[in-house]
Amino acid sequence: MAARRKRALARVALGLALLLLLGGCWDRTEINDLAIIHAVSVDRVPDGRVRVGLEVVVPRAAPSPGGEGGGGGQPFFVVSAEAESVGMAVRRIQEKVPRRLFWGHMRALVVGEAVAREGLAGHLSFFVRQRNARFPTVIYVVPGQAQALLQVSTTLEPTSGRTLADLAQYDSVPRLRLRDFLVSLSAEGLDPVTLAARVEPAATGGGGEEDGRSVLAIAGLAIFQDDTLVGWLNEDEAVGLMFLGAPHRFDVAVLLLQATLPAQDGAQVSVVMNRVHVEVRPRRVQGRLTIGVRAYLEGEVVAATRPIPLDREQVLTQIERAVARAVEDRARGTLDRLRAMGVDPAGFGQAVHRQMPAVWRQVRERWRETLPDLPVEIRVTANILRTGKVQEEMLLEEGFREQEPR
């Protein structure tokens, strides 16, 4: 009996001893041994090397969620180093930072134009392989130097990493992550795009004293051919890319379209989109491969520059036609730009690959040469479902009309 009890005791002791290992063995890390990275920049320096900048969070200065602000001061600092490769530069930076660099919270990767023009794939390898790095990281290309973006002292969000990650949410460009870049790169007949960003003064003019604050701003899209930057689209052209059927997740709710109505003395209406659906259907027209783009959108009138009787059906039809024309113009404009660059970020090739695999096999090799004169038919159907909170333009009401000098 006693021997049995002893054995049971020994087992319990052994079990408890195992608990010691729960700390993580050799990999035990305390949060205050980590330098948490929010954003990373990669720039080209003249002698053929790269400069990597890391935005590291300063925990004591960062405001705690819900509580009072921290000890003050900037909640982040930027460290950088130059080396032959991204990995080596990060190694150099680690030598300057007394805590272990931690990649699990990396929100944004910012790449300078010069690096992007030489090809990104080699530089991305480091981030893709990082054990803790997560592909939801958003990726930006910056005209000029990328590190400048990290050094901007942000106002609303504590770090530029957070700012860059959230910025795209309220803009009409898609939120493009590192993952989207990799997916596009591996897909056939689809060239990658990334967001573009720049530093701008927060407020200009207005006669007041300028406080010199800068903000980060979206500057449209960077257009790639494979992994090499070849050009830019501004935000209006980026919207055109959506109407050409690009497979990225555009947020349509913030998209405002302006359309002119000739039948209403050239009045202009602003329409916000509720839903956009684009289908890309490649087909053969008289033996020629043709891309058919069919866009369907639903919107809501939010403003008009002149009193317009919005409750009349024929007026709504006029607006719908005008919006459809505006959309088509934009899509055409973007298409012309893309043709000039010889790239296919809308994924026409991918559509052919998926819907007509046999045809794709024939055109795959010389797809880029085909692009400039590939016929594209665009048809847009707009549907105005609502007119905002106001049924009929308020300015049309009796009281107002009587006062009008006629």
Next chain:
Amino acid sequence: MESGRITPLQLFLLGLPLINSTGILYLPGLLLRVAGRDAWLAMVLGTAAALVLVLVLAPLLRHWPRLSFVQVARQSLGRPVGGALGVFLGLWLLHLGVVVLRQFGDFVATYVLPLTPQVVTQFLLLLPATWVLRAGLEVLARAGTMIVSVNIIFIIVIQALTVKEADFSNLTPVLENGMLPVLRGALISSAWFGEMVCLAFLWPRLTEPRRGPVAIVGSTLLTGTVMASSVMLALGVFGVAAAHLVFPVVNVSRQVAIGGFLERIEPLLVIWMVGSIFVKLALILLVAILALGQGLGLREPRRLAYPVGALTLVLATTGFAGIPDLGNWLRRVSPLLAPWWQLGVPALAAAGGLILGRRRRRGRPA
């Protein structure tokens, strides 16, 4: 002699981690490399291996519901031949245990504890597994039931959360390069699904042996569904770029971001993996020592538990040079060798058993 009994439901549950553990880690990556966009089809075809196995062995149940196919082989083909088959199967299962332990070690080293020596993490998994071996089938079945039922919830949560991130048009065009890559992939996945041979070995230990085939087929179909949908999700989230990832499913779980607060669910996946691999390892090693014991005619096969455990650990730390080496084995070598012991041994046993069974039946009509 072993006398524990388990229920068909327990057998069904034990079958799930048999493939859904290391399989979910390594198999999608291997299949995506071979079959690309059609990897999920290769996964579906791979389940056929387990179904063939059931078809081959099911007739034995009529004649010998209480004997494993190794015991049947010993009776019908004679002690030397039948015994050799049992030892052959046992040694291959031991080797499989080594591979599983190594896969676990490499996964933990890649994702969770890069600095900790593999031998430590492997030992920590192997130690309780060896205790379970020593304790026998019933204990394994109960531990397995507990772990697997929690894991099922994890699987559902992880897959449901990742659906939002996936774009399933990435799966088209289907069969762009014809059937050949799919068949090559199916060969690889069948080496995984063939591990269901462990369940078939345990039929005679069921409370109702005749329901064994149903349990295995059910287990296979559910496993196949989880595996195929995992591959589809990986393709949906990463497109064909998924083929470049070593652990696509882990990376998929890292993509989850719901409303800015529900993120980083990959610890769920790690818990699921540790639990499942534990059950898988214990089950494989248990069947290994039972097969060795029956092949050699040992009275107390449980005594092999500690030696087998120690051998597994030594071989797992020294047997492979790292993930690329392991991948080569899994992709190039194992698919050609696995059918011999997964399907060949049971088929021989079944052939011998059926002939003897018929002869007996003729001699002594029921």
